[in-house]
Every structure is written in structure tokens, then in C-alpha cells.
Amino acid sequence: MTFVLNMNQRQRALYDQVKNASEGLNLDKQQIFGDAETQAVAEALKVNTKLTWLYLRQNQIGDPGAQAIAEALRVNTRLTGLDLSANQIGDVGANAIAQAIKVNKTLTWLHLSKNFLTDTGITTIRQTGNTICKLDNLDEQRVPSPAEWAQIAARVVANVAEIQQLRSEIAAKEQVLAAKDQELATNVQDLQQLRSNLVAKDQGLATKDLKLQSALDRIDVLERSQPAGGSASSFDQPIPQVPLATLVSATNNFADDSLLGEGAFGRVYGASLPGPPVAVAIKKLSAESIQHYAAFQSELKSLSKFRHPNIIVMLSYAEAQDEYCLVYEFMPNGSVRDRLNRKNNTPPLTWSQRHRIAAxxxxxxxxxxxxxAGHVLFHLDLKTDNVLLDAHYNAKVSDFGLVRAAEHLDEKRYLRTQNAQGTVAxxxxxxxxxxxxxxxxxxxxFGMILLELVTAMKAAVQLKTDLRKAVKTQNVIGMLDSALKPTEAEQESINEIVTLALKCLDEDVDERPSFGSILVQLGP
Known part of the structure; x- marks a missing residue:
């Protein structure tokens, strides 16, 4: 195929002539008809299916040309007669033709007289075992004339020169390939080095991330262990009272556009107090809740004297003409319930954030x-609506409107009330x-809050029942909030939280853990 693509004009003309010939073709006594031209004829014979006889007498076909013809005879199944007499074919060419007619079953006559065959070449032709092909005047051979010797020598020299040229070209290409191989090897080595560097950098970044996270965790623990603004005793002072008119002005007379939400004890408004701007939430107690306010006023004031990072800070209050307002720090991320509901299209809480909220x-x-030291406080309305989130999603317990106190209460004793209030679920x-x-x-x-953090579902007795079934059937993942895509480590953490939640929700009081042991299980 390469030869066909690179043929010169003379070779191309011969190729087309033979390729398109039918029945017989006479190419006797063609001037400058040598081995290269014979190669073109041989290539055409490989694809011609109509030519039955071919005369190539009295040309300058040597052994290379005879070898090309022999290759064509191996695949041609149409040609029946071939005349190669009076050319310059020697024993080498005769041997190639002999091997071809061993397999060719269509050639019926072949003329090789007046070539340069010796007895060896003649014997080779005759001992092919082919009984179909007739060999005429095979013994009639000749010795090259001085002019023919010169032609043969010239061809040999040309062939040698061509071979040397080809070898030079091959050597040059091999050098180019070697250079490319070396360049490729260098590039591969550079790539491997880059990969090694990237791996090392990734490992270094991972180490730094671990160190940074560890430092942040330590800082977080330290911050959480410190009461805001100093020790608890430094706040052992009465809550500041502010004029009700100040709050009326800050809320534009409690206008609806300042309303943040509404609960059992009243409405909550957002505002900014005068002086250095301070964002606050102002709870205006409803008429129904005022009758309960006097009963737990002392407990509210006692609790608010102590500052803790996870308790909403009461900043001040107003009291006038039977109207009561409580002023709290403002929590920009709203309640945990709002975030689980993704209110206002807020992004879902990550598992890390949910775990931290629980802690x-x-x-x-x-x-x-x-x-x-003297008594224990009960919240009695702990729920996701009453857990608020600051700008960094730190959680703070709020709404102590139902707080009760009991002196010297331990785990076995209890306090009874005839007026149980709160949220049923x-x-x-x-x-x-x-x-x-x-x-x-x-x-x-708290156990119900844990289940909400895992599932994002609203609190209900059925939720507890469903989670217990999921644990038994090992299908907790089927009840996860669809927004969670936990890693393997996070899934393990989720399973631990669910187990803890169900312990907190045990019907037997004595089987529930204390908040102290819960903290140990949740970690710092």
C-alpha cells in the first residue's frame, strides 16, 4: 500500500493499465521497464480479477521484479498465462516464483526462457509439484552480456544506495523517536514528581486542618466554659429596668412590621435600643400570661443574674400600668425549629451543626x-421553638416562662403540680x-429535640415509636432528614444520638440519663 501511494508517473500509468486490463495484455519490449515498474505491475495484478494472460518479454526485469510478481501470483486467482522470457531473472527470482506456483492453482503456462537461471534455479522451478502449470523452453537460458552485467551492477549499486538511504532515514527517525521517548520519560518523571508534591501538600494541608480544628475545638470549649462577661458572681445584681416608653418607641408602638413571632406567653418584637445600637428581642407578655408572671418573677430574676453561653441573656425589663416587657439579646438565626423547617429558604443545618446544637x-x-446551690430549676417547656441560634449557630435555651423551682431535689424525689403546662409532645x-x-x-x-435534629420532623409520640422500630430493623438511615448526606463517621454519630434520644425518652424516669451524663456522651 505504501508503494502504491508513492509511485511516480510512469509507475502509476503502468499500475492503472494493468489494474483495468481484461483478458490479455502485452507489455513486451517496454523501454526503461525494470524492477520498479515491475513492482507497479505486480501490485495491479493483486487487485485485477479479469486479466487472463500477460506478456512481459524482453524487458529488464531482475530478481527484485520477479519476487514482486511471485507475491502477486500467490493471491491472483484469474491469470492463466505469464511470459517472463528474455529478462534478467536469476536463481533468486526463480526460487520466489517456484514458491508461488506451489500454491497457485490457476496458472497453466509460464515462460522463463532466456533469463539467467542456472541448473539450480531450473531444478527449483521444476520441483514445485505443480502439475497444472506448463514450463516451455526452461532449459534455454543465457549468460549476461557485458552490458547486462553493467546494468545489473548499476542496479545493485542503486539498491545498495537506496538501502543505505533508507537505513539513514530509519536511523534518523529512530533518533527522533529516542529523543521523544526521552522527552516522554522526563515528562512522566516530572508528572510523578508533581503528583508526589501534591500528595505531600495534601497531607500537609490535612495535618494543618486537623491542628486548626483541634485549636478551634479547644477555643470553643474554653469559650463555652466561661460565663459571658466574667464569672457568675459578677452579675449578681438586679436586672435593669427601662421605661416602657423606650420600648414603645423602639418598636414603633409594637407595630406589626417589628413582629418576629408569637408564642404562648406573648408576642416578640425586634428592635434596636437607643445609645450604642444594640439589637434586641422584646417579649410583650400577653394578658393571659400576666397572672403567672408574679409567681415566677423571682426565679426569672435569679436565673438571669447568671450568664451562660447557652442560656438566652435577659438584658432588661419594663413594667408599667400592668404591662410587662422582657428584653433579650437578639438571635439572628431564629429557632432550631425554623431552621429544620428551612424557613425563608435557609440552607439546611449540617450534621456538625446539629450535633453542636444538641451539646x-x-x-x-x-x-x-x-x-x-439551694434549689433546682425546671424549664418545663423545652422544645426546638425555644432553642434559638446566634449568628454562628450557637444554641441558647430561651423562654423560661414556665420555670419552677424546688429546694434540695435529688434524682429520686419529685415535685407535684396540679396545673401541668407545656407542649404535649x-x-x-x-x-x-x-x-x-x-x-x-x-x-x-431533650430526647424529643434529638429526634427532631436527626429527622427534621416535628415532635410527636409517633416519632418516638417510629424511631424505636427503625432501630430494631436497623433502618435509622431511612428516617434521616433528606437534606443530610452523612459520611460513614457521621452515620455512626447519628446512630449514637438516636440511641441517646431513646434513653432520654424512656417512660421510666429512673432510666433516663441526667444532663451531666448526657454531656459526657456528647463530648465537649
């Missing part, structure tokens, strides 16, 4: 139950049915 709530509630059985309060009452509500 924050437990830490805040542990503080509520242990901050006062979060109320423990003993509190809901009998009005009995213990330090494990708020733990039950």
Missing part, C-alpha cells in the same frame, strides 16, 4: 439545674398524667 442545649440545661408521661416534676422531666423533652 449546647444539654450544656445550658445542665447549668439551669446546677447553677443554684415534649411532656414526659409522669408530668403529663400526674403532674410530677423531676430533674429528668426536661431530659424527656
Amino acid at each position: 449546647d442545649v444539654a450544656r445550658g440545661m445542665h447549668y439551669v439545674q446546677t447553677a443554684f 415534649y411532656m414526659s408521661p409522669e408530668f403529663l398524667v400526674d403532674g410530677r416534676m423531676t430533674i429528668k422531666t426536661d431530659v424527656y423533652a
Whole structure:
């Protein structure tokens, strides 16, 4: 195929002539008809299916040309007669033709007389075993004349020169390939080095990330362990009272466009107090809640004297003409319930954020139950609506409107009330049915919050039942909030949280963990 593509004009003309010939073709006594031209004829014979006889007498076909013809005879199944007499074919060419007619079954006559065959070449032709092909005047051979010797020598010299040229070209190409190979090897080595450098950098970044995260965790633990603004005793002062008119002005007379939300104890408004701008949330107590306010006013003031990172800060209050307003720090990310609902198209909470919220709530509630040496406080309305998030998604427990206190209460004793209030889904059985309060009452509500953090579903008795079934069937992942795509490590953490939640939701009070042991399980 390469030869056909690189033929000169003379070779191309011969090739087309033979390729398109039918029946017979006479190419006797062609001037300058040598081996190269014979190569073109041979290539055409390989594809011609109509030519039956071919005369190539009295040309200058040598052994290379005879070898090309022999290759064509191996594949041609149409040619029946071939005359190569009076050329310059020697024993080498005769041997190639002999090998071809061993396999060719269509050639019936072949003329090789008046060539340069010796007895060896003649014997080779005759011993092919082919009984179909007739060999005429094979013994009639000749000796090259001085002119023919000169032609043969010239061809040999030309062939040698051509071979040398080809070798030079091959050597040059091999050098180019060697250079390319070396360049490729260098590039591969450079690429491997770059990959090694990237791996090393990735490992270095991973190490730095771990160190940074460890430092941030330590800072977070330290910050959380320190009361805001100093020690607890530094806030052992009455809550500042501000004029009600100040709050009326800040909220534009409690206008609807300042309203942030509404709960059981009243409406909450957003505002900015005069002086250095301070964003606050102002809760205006409803008429129905005012009758309860006097009963727990002392507990509210006692609790607010202590600052804790996970308890909402009461900044001040206003009281005038039977109207009561409580002023709290503003929490820009709203409630955990709002974030689980993705209110206002906010992005979903990550598992890391949810786990931290759980720890924050437990830490805040542990503080509520242990901050006062003389008595224990109950929240009694702990729920995701009452857990608020600051700008960094740190959680703070809020809405202590139902807080009750009991002196010297331990894990076995309880306080009874005839007026159990709160949100039913979060109320423990003993509190809901009998009005009995213990330090494990708020733990039950905390367990429900944990299930909400895992599933994003709203609190309900059925949610507890469904999670218990999921644990038994090992299908907790089927109840996850669809926004969560946990890693393997996070899935393990989720399973641990679900197990902890169900312990907190145990109907038996004594089987529920305390907030102190919950903190140990959740980690710092």
C-alpha cells in the first residue's frame, strides 16, 4: 500500500493499465521497464480479477521484479498465462516464483526462457509439484552480456544506495523517536514528581486542618466554659429596668412590621435600643400570661443574674400600668425549629451543626439545674421553638416562662403540680398524667429535640415509636432528614444520638440519663 501511494508517473500509468486490463495484455519490449515498474505491475495484478494472460518479454526485469510478481501470483486467482522470457531473472527470482506456483492453482503456462537461471534455479522451478502449470523452453537460458552485467551492477549499486538511504532515514527517525521517548520519560518523571508534591501538600494541608480544628475545638470549649462577661458572681445584681416608653418607641408602638413571632406567653418584637445600637428581642407578655408572671418573677430574676453561653441573656425589663416587657439579646438565626423547617429558604443545618446544637442545649440545661446551690430549676417547656441560634449557630435555651423551682431535689424525689403546662409532645408521661416534676422531666423533652435534629420532623409520640422500630430493623438511615448526606463517621454519630434520644425518652424516669451524663456522651 505504501508503494502504491508513492509511485511516480510512469509507475502509476503502468499500475492503472494493468489494474483495468481484461483478458490479455502485452507489455513486451517496454523501454526503461525494470524492477520498479515491475513492482507497479505486480501490485495491479493483486487487485485485477479479469486479466487472463500477460506478456512481459524482453524487458529488464531482475530478481527484485520477479519476487514482486511471485507475491502477486500467490493471491491472483484469474491469470492463466505469464511470459517472463528474455529478462534478467536469476536463481533468486526463480526460487520466489517456484514458491508461488506451489500454491497457485490457476496458472497453466509460464515462460522463463532466456533469463539467467542456472541448473539450480531450473531444478527449483521444476520441483514445485505443480502439475497444472506448463514450463516451455526452461532449459534455454543465457549468460549476461557485458552490458547486462553493467546494468545489473548499476542496479545493485542503486539498491545498495537506496538501502543505505533508507537505513539513514530509519536511523534518523529512530533518533527522533529516542529523543521523544526521552522527552516522554522526563515528562512522566516530572508528572510523578508533581503528583508526589501534591500528595505531600495534601497531607500537609490535612495535618494543618486537623491542628486548626483541634485549636478551634479547644477555643470553643474554653469559650463555652466561661460565663459571658466574667464569672457568675459578677452579675449578681438586679436586672435593669427601662421605661416602657423606650420600648414603645423602639418598636414603633409594637407595630406589626417589628413582629418576629408569637408564642404562648406573648408576642416578640425586634428592635434596636437607643445609645450604642444594640439589637434586641422584646417579649410583650400577653394578658393571659400576666397572672403567672408574679409567681415566677423571682426565679426569672435569679436565673438571669447568671450568664451562660447557652442560656438566652435577659438584658432588661419594663413594667408599667400592668404591662410587662422582657428584653433579650437578639438571635439572628431564629429557632432550631425554623431552621429544620428551612424557613425563608435557609440552607439546611449540617450534621456538625446539629450535633453542636444538641451539646449546647444539654450544656445550658445542665447549668439551669446546677447553677443554684439551694434549689433546682425546671424549664418545663423545652422544645426546638425555644432553642434559638446566634449568628454562628450557637444554641441558647430561651423562654423560661414556665420555670419552677424546688429546694434540695435529688434524682429520686419529685415535685407535684396540679396545673401541668407545656407542649404535649415534649411532656414526659409522669408530668403529663400526674403532674410530677423531676430533674429528668426536661431530659424527656431533650430526647424529643434529638429526634427532631436527626429527622427534621416535628415532635410527636409517633416519632418516638417510629424511631424505636427503625432501630430494631436497623433502618435509622431511612428516617434521616433528606437534606443530610452523612459520611460513614457521621452515620455512626447519628446512630449514637438516636440511641441517646431513646434513653432520654424512656417512660421510666429512673432510666433516663441526667444532663451531666448526657454531656459526657456528647463530648465537649
